[in-house]
Amino acid sequence: MTWYFLRRLLLIVPTFIGITILVFVITRFVPGGPIERMIAEAQQASLQSGGGQQLGEGGQTLDEDQLRQLEEYYGFDKPVLVSYWEWLLKVLRLDLGTSTRYSEPVWDTILERLPVSAFYGIMTMLITYFISIPLGYWKAIKHNSHFDHASSFIVFVGYAVPSYVIGIILLVVFAANLEWFPMGGFYSEDFEDLDSFWQQAEDILYHAVLPLLAYVAGSFAVMTFMMKNALMDNLAADYVRTAIAKGLPFRKAITRHALRNSLIPIATHFGNNISVIIGGSFLIEKIFNIDGLGLLGYESVVERDYPIVLGVLVISAILQLLGNILSDICVAIVDPRVQFK
Amino acid sequence: MSASSRPLLEVRHLATEFDTEQGVARALDDISFRLEAGETLGIVGESGCGKSVTSLSIMRLLPKPAGRIVGGEVIFDGQDLLQLSPDAMHGIRGNRIAMIFQEPMTALNPVYRVGHQLEEALLLHKPELDERQRRDACIGMLEKVGIPAPERRLKEYPHQLSGGMRQRVMIAMALLCDPDILIADEPTTALDVTIQAQILQLLRDLQRENGMSIIFITHDFGVIAEICDRVVVMYGGRIIEQAEILELFDHPLHPYTRGLLQAIPKLDTEPKSLLKTIPGMVPSLLDFPPGCRFQNRCEFAEPRCREETPPLLGEGHQVRCFRAEEFR
Numbered sequence: 001m002t003w004y005f006l007r008r009l010l011l012i013v014p015t016f017i018g019i020t021i022l023v024f025v026i027t028r029f030v031p032g033g034p035i036e037r038m039i040a041e042a043q044q045a046s047l048q049s050g051g052g053q054q055l056g057e058g059g060q061t062l063d064e065d066q067l068r069q070l071e072e073y074y075g076f077d078k079p080v081l082v083s084y085w086e087w088l089l090k091v092l093r094l095d096l097g098t099s100t101r102y103s104e105p106v107w108d109t110i111l112e113r114l115p116v117s118a119f120y121g122i123m124t125m126l127i128t129y130f131i132s133i134p135l136g137y138w139k140a141i142k143h144n145s146h147f148d149h150a151s152s153f154i155v156f157v158g159y160a161v162p163s164y165v166i167g168i169i170l171l172v173v174f175a176a177n178l179e180w181f182p183m184g185g186f187y188s189e190d191f192e193d194l195d196s197f198w199q200q201a202e203d204i205l206y207h208a209v210l211p212l213l214a215y216v217a218g219s220f221a222v223m224t225f226m227m228k229n230a231l232m233d234n235l236a237a238d239y240v241r242t243a244i245a246k247g248l249p250f251r252k253a254i255t256r257h258a259l260r261n262s263l264i265p266i267a268t269h270f271g272n273n274i275s276v277i278i279g280g281s282f283l284i285e286k287i288f289n290i291d292g293l294g295l296l297g298y299e300s301v302v303e304r305d306y307p308i309v310l311g312v313l314v315i316s317a318i319l320q321l322l323g324n325i326l327s328d329i330c331v332a333i334v335d336p337r338v339q340f341k
Numbered sequence: 342m343s344a345s346s347r348p349l350l351e352v353r354h355l356a357t358e359f360d361t362e363q364g365v366a367r368a369l370d371d372i373s374f375r376l377e378a379g380e381t382l383g384i385v386g387e388s389g390c391g392k393s394v395t396s397l398s399i400m401r402l403l404p405k406p407a408g409r410i411v412g413g414e415v416i417f418d419g420q421d422l423l424q425l426s427p428d429a430m431h432g433i434r435g436n437r438i439a440m441i442f443q444e445p446m447t448a449l450n451p452v453y454r455v456g457h458q459l460e461e462a463l464l465l466h467k468p469e470l471d472e473r474q475r476r477d478a479c480i481g482m483l484e485k486v487g488i489p490a491p492e493r494r495l496k497e498y499p500h501q502l503s504g505g506m507r508q509r510v511m512i513a514m515a516l517l518c519d520p521d522i523l524i525a526d527e528p529t530t531a532l533d534v535t536i537q538a539q540i541l542q543l544l545r546d547l548q549r550e551n552g553m554s555i556i557f558i559t560h561d562f563g564v565i566a567e568i569c570d571r572v573v574v575m576y577g578g579r580i581i582e583q584a585e586i587l588e589l590f591d592h593p594l595h596p597y598t599r600g601l602l603q604a605i606p607k608l609d610t611e612p613k614s615l616l617k618t619i620p621g622m623v624p625s626l627l628d629f630p631p632g633c634r635f636q637n638r639c640e641f642a643e644p645r646c647r648e649e650t651p652p653l654l655g656e657g658h659q660v661r662c663f664r665a666e667e668f669r
Contacts, residue, residue: 238442239450244402245442246514247435247465249427256461257450264452336498337451 001332004340005325012321017088019317020310024084027306028076034100035070037304074100091314097307101300106311109296114315116186117292123208124215125273132220133266136227141254143232159221164283167214171287174210181210184289211288215281223266230262237261260334267334271327347419348375349554350399350522355413357391357398359626360406366626368394370578372413373653376522381548381555383569383586385562385601387623391578392558396524399556400440401430418521436466439515443527445507449499456495459483459514466518482513485550486543505536509543516547524556529564541568562605566590574598577634578626584658594660594668596639633662641667 027033068077075083090097096106135155139148158166175183182188187203194200234240235258243253282294293312300308332338357369369391376382384392397403399415401422415422422433434440442448450458459479463470470478476495483491486509499507508528515523525544529537545568548555557568565572565586572589574582574597582595593599600619621638624630630637636646641664653661 238444238447241402242442242448242511242514243450243461245400245434245440246462247431247433248461249431257453260452261450335452336454337500 001340005329008325008328012318015321016317020088020091020313021084023310023313024087025080027304027309028080030304033076033304034074034306035067035076037100038070087310096311096314099300099305099308101303101305101308106307109308110293110311110315113291113293113296116290117294119204120208120211120215120290120292123212124219127212127216128220128223128273129266131216132223133227133263135220136224137231137259139224139228140231140235143228155221155224158217161217162283163214163218163281164287166217167211167284167287170210170213182207184287186290211284211290214284214287223269226265226269227262230265231258234258234261264331264335267330268327270330271323271325273323349378349418350376351414351416352395352399353414353416355395355398355415356411357394357403357408358411359408361627363627368408368578368626369398371653372580374573374580374583376554376556378521378554379548379552380570381557381568383565383572384556384558384575385560385565385572386575387560389623389626390575392560392575393526394578395575396440396526396556396558400434400438400524402434402440432466435462435515435520436518437520438522438524439518439520440524440526441508441511441515441528443530445504445511445528445531448511449507451499453498454495455497455499455502455510458499459495459510459517462514462517478517479513482517483510485547486510486513486516487539488513504532505539508532508536508540512540512543512547516551516553519551520553522554522556524558526558527560528557530559530561537564544568562601574601577623577629579634579661580653580659581635581661582659588658592658592669594658594665595635595662596641596664597635599668 071077075086078086087097094107096110098104099106099109102109135151139151142148171183174180185207187200187207188194191200191203194203231254235254237258240253240258243257244250248256282292282298284290285292285295286298293315296308297312297316299305300312328340332340352375353373355369355372356367359366359368372391372395374382384395386392394403394408397408398410399422401410403409410423413423417433417438422430425433449455456476456479459482460475463475463478467475479495480491483494488494488506488509494502494506494510499510502510511528523544528544529540532540541564544555544557547553555568557565559565569586571585572583573580574589574595576597582589582593582598584592584594589598590602593602597619600617603617604619606616619638624634624637630647631650632648633639633642633646633651636642639646643664645663649663651661651663653659654665
């Protein structure tokens with residue numbers, strides 16, 4: 001078992017290199033980049049200053065020398081693989097480079113957003129599990145009842161409507177019209193002035209209600225039905241009949257015998273959730289104006305801020321790879337039949 | 342055994358129905374039999390004849406909400422099991438009446454150790470035992486059912502055992518609380534022949550030791566012949582014949598029983614000769630013909646068989662056929 005997981009951990013290295021090299025190469029060949037963006041900005045600036053005299057030099061705001069300096073600065077003067085190698089060496093020293101847009105270390109930018117995304121991710125996951133497992137349990141036991149049908153309807157609506165649409169509806173109804181909740185943001189502007197930890201926590205939760213609803217609405221359908229179907233299968237299983245024939249009351253036969261078997265597929269899903277969830281949904285972050293990793297990644301792609309794009313990629317790739325291994329560990333914990341060699 | 346003394350278990354006019362997509366199916370109709378202390382009663386019949394439903398009805402384990410008992414009594418130890426509260430029934434199941442099933446591969450929970458599943462029965466019915474006593478009882482019982490190295494087996498999971506071993510574990514689990522009745526629902530059907538013989542021998546030995554009664558459900562007359570004292574033959578949810586084992590094999594009265602016994606290949610039949618079979622198929626429970634349920638496959642059927650249901654008649658050897666006297 002230990003050997004198996006050791007091997008899985010070692011396999012992260014080539015996978016990681018594969019993922020990053022692919023994205024790194026793509027960033028080189030996609031039109032547009034930090035230099036082009038800078039040129040455009042400089043043109044914009046000179047147009048606004050009403051000048052136009054500098055445009056006389058062949059329509060270029062930057063001369064050859066400056067361009068070469070910039071290329072050298074961003075590492076564009078070397079072949080792709082050489083600069084990838086240099087980037088990789090820096091990553092190994094935990095240096096993700098400097099953002100071309102903010103001129104700040106990428107690490108700082110990411111670390112600033114990570115807690116926000118992690119908060120939403122972990123909360124969404126906890127709420128999803130706390131709703132899905134009991135709901136799926138009750139739906140399985142009350143199969144074909146009014147409760148089952150009504151909850152299925154709600155679950156399917158939540159699944160069918162995209163989460164950003166739910167987000168917008170929630171915003172319009174509960175923030176704009178009813179004014180029960182704030183319009184967006186992670187916390188209030190006077191957050192720093194709040195005295196106690198509890199007031200700060202309350203402020204964050206107050207801001208989190210609507211976005212969390214939007215996140216959860218989309219994610220609990222799959223889990224709920226996975227739970228319900230797994231439990232229904234197990235309720236009909238022979239060993240549950242054995243347990244009842246042994247003298248266990250029906251309810252106890254479920255909670256002691258069927259439930260644990262039904263959690264196996266849920267456990268398989270667990271690791272995958274972690275990576276997806278910490279990545280966040282840039283659409284929901286955008287709607288609710290939350291500065292999370294999803295939004296950061298999306299904006300840096302649009303702005304061709306490659307160091308940040310690659311930085312976000314590094315974080316999410318490692319989380320995804322570790323998440324997969326975590327899934328396997330979870331499955332091995334709940335299902336003794338699973339043996340890794 | 343005298344018919345006048347009170348039997349250990351007496352089933353009277355038991356009737357069970359199932360809701361199906363096509364309507365209500367009467368899976369059991371007027372089932373009556375007695376089980377004496379220490380005897381082995383065989384219930385034999387084709388798939389769908391109601392033999393398993395009979396055992397599930399006695400244990401009140403019918404799948405809900407589709408199945409329900411609509412009439413009759415199951416008198417065990419002076420009380421009607423069908424009238425007991427659910428809690429009282431929990432105290433009977435696994436304690437006074439235990440059950441083993443056909444599929445040992447799936448009848449044990451795959452995620453719990455064998456020891457845990459064995460001990461559960463003791464925790465439920467013998468809460469006065471402490472951990473050490475429970476463990477000793479489990480080890481002792483595993484030894485009794487012929488499992489080598491029982492201490493080690495307690496720590497293993499079901500998937501680490503073979504099919505025969507698992508059925509032995511099931512038997513051990515059923516017998517831990519020393520039940521009065523063991524209901525064995527085709528316990529050897531899924532096992533290969535040598536293991537089957539071992540399990541039958543084991544059940545016989547255990548019965549001799551603790552004096553329990555066994556209700557043995559099977560479709561295999563060979564198994565019936567080996568283990569049973571008395572046999573109930575079922576067809577289409579009704580008992581069509583019941584008798585002492587030798588009496589039934591020597592003088593089968595119902596055309597169906599005769600057909601079944603003739604369909605068993607014997608060592609002295611001519612090799613490669615055609616095996617006798619019963620023509621036709623068992624109709625679905627929903628569209629049995631009126632009158633005798635076997636009449637559309639019966640070579641002796643007469644007009645009366647299509648109109649009236651023959652009663653189950655006879656002392657000791659009972660049969661449900663208008664023309665049975667002709668075969669006596």
